[in-house]
Amino acid sequence: xxxxxxxxxxxxxxxxxxxxxxxxxxxxxxxxxxxxxxxxxxxxxxxxxxxxxxxxxxxxxxxxxxxxxxxxxxxxxxxxxxxxxxxxxxxxxxxxxxxxxxxxxxxxxxxxxxxxxxxxxxxxxxxxxxxxxxxxxxxxxxxxxxxxxxxxxxxxxxxxxxxxxxxxxxxxxxxxxxxxxxxxxxxxxxxxxxxxxxxxxxxxxxxxxxxxxxxxxxxxxxxxxxxxxxxxxxxxxxxxxxxxxxxxxxxxxxxxxxxxxxxxxxxxxxxxxxxxxxxxxxxxxxxxxxxxxxxxxxxxxxxxxx
Numbered sequence: 001x002x003x004x005x006x007x008x009x010x011x012x013x014x015x016x017x018x019x020x021x022x023x024x025x026x027x028x029x030x031x032x033x034x035x036x037x038x039x040x041x042x043x044x045x046x047x048x049x050x051x052x053x054x055x056x057x058x059x060x061x062x063x064x065x066x067x068x069x070x071x072x073x074x075x076x077x078x079x080x081x082x083x084x085x086x087x088x089x090x091x092x093x094x095x096x097x098x099x100x101x102x103x104x105x106x107x108x109x110x111x112x113x114x115x116x117x118x119x120x121x122x123x124x125x126x127x128x129x130x131x132x133x134x135x136x137x138x139x140x141x142x143x144x145x146x147x148x149x150x151x152x153x154x155x156x157x158x159x160x161x162x163x164x165x166x167x168x169x170x171x172x173x174x175x176x177x178x179x180x181x182x183x184x185x186x187x188x189x190x191x192x193x194x195x196x197x198x199x200x201x202x203x204x205x206x207x208x209x210x211x212x213x214x215x216x217x218x219x220x221x222x223x224x225x226x227x228x229x230x231x232x233x234x235x236x237x238x239x240x241x242x243x244x245x246x247x248x249x250x251x252x253x254x255x256x257x258x259x260x261x262x263x264x265x266x267x268x269x270x271x272x273x274x275x276x277x278x279x280x281x282x283x284x285x286x287x288x289x290x291x292x293x294x295x296x297x298x299x300x301x302x303x304x305x306x
Contacts, residue, residue: 040091041262043304045293047094053292054086054266057285058098067272067280070252075150079105079254079271086285087192089200090264093209101192105269106147107133108251109185111162115173122177126184136201137194138210147253148187155183192255192269199257199265202247225259236276236283244287245296256282260295260302 062084071077085100119125134141162175171178190198201208202225206216216224228247233240233256240248248258254271256279266289268282294301 041303043302044090044263047090047096050088050090050094050289050293051096053289054088054096054098056292057288058084058086060288061281061284062099064281064284065272067274069254069271070273070277073147073151073154073252075144075147076106076253076271081271083254083269083271084281085192085269086266087196087268088264088266088289089193089196089209091200091204091209091262093200094264095193095196097193100269103269104144104189104191105255105271106144106186106251106253107188107190107195107255108249108253109182111158111178111182112165112171114182114185115171115175115178117181122181126181129181129185130188132215133188133190133198135211135213135215136198136208137190138197138208139194141188141190141194143184144187144189147189148184151183151186152180155179158182186251190255192267195255195257195269196265196267199259199267202259203261203263203265205262221261225261228259233278233283234276236274236278240283244283244290245298245302246286246290247297248286250278250282252277254279254282256286258286258290260290261297263295 069077069079069081083100083103085103086098087101088094088096114125114129117125117128119128130141130143158179159176162171162179165171166175197208197210200210201215202221205218206221207214225247228249229237229241231237232247232249234250236250244258246258246260248256250256252273254273255267255269257265257267259265266286268279268285270279270281272280274280274283290296294306296302300306
């Protein structure tokens with residue numbers, strides 16, 4: 001991943017967290033009722049249909065051995081490359097899982113985005129991020145200490161990037177502090193089911209379908225999803241939009257979550273990555289499922305017109 005691409009991605013990502021994290025704090029303060037929910041799309045596929053297609057996808061791509069684990073972080077290089085799990089959570093909280101959906105892997109992060117989070121200390125900033133993630137996942141999440149230590153010991157490149165961002169006035173807190181909190185952010189442990197629930201929260205207009213709690217303001221959802229579509233898969237984002245047509249976000253730990261607004265989300269975990277840093281199997285699975293279920297948001301078929 002080159003410096004130009006990382007800088008561009010971090011600058012785009014910088015627009016997201018200011019929209020998200022204050023909402024998590026507001027939700028805590030206001031104790032929003034757990035009955036709020038968005039209506040499920042009238043053309044959302046049936047659970048039985050989804051189950052059959054997800055199983056087909058699992059069987060079809062299970063033997064795919066292309067790609068390789070991220071090796072610039074030693075802990076990620078050691079993850080079993082054969083792990084493979086698919087989870088779907090609908091906007092009305094129907095859950096479908098296949099494979100290694102309880103295996104924990106690390107999330108993506110963004111240095112400039114982290115620097116925008118308002119807090120009195122680095123620890124308070126970190127707790128805000130972790131609490132927000134936990135609310136979106138519907139479960140308390142924790143840091144993967146081995147991943148954090150491994151990345152912290154090899155993050156000289158990220159420290160250099162933080163000063164490059166400072167040069168262009170695109171970092172908004174102490175650069176090294178931002179890198180450390182970012183490294184923790186990248187080390188949060190999540191499994192495919194939890195990641196799918198996070199995506200379903202976006203699909204459900206910001207309300208977690210499992211807990212009924214509003215996690216994100218409704219008016220922020222379109223901007224978040226459009227940013228995911230533009231930059232969610234690094235240099236593969238344009239091709240993903242063209243071929244799949246779903247807002248998505250990947251991480252070098254091997255997970256990808258894709259959102260079908262009003263319908264639900266699919267998350268796939270498989271560690272081997274392509275040259276752009278995106279899970280090979282996860283891309284194949286989501287593209288297959290999206291085509292079979294007419295989920296591409298640019299297609300009239302996604303709203304029942306065929």
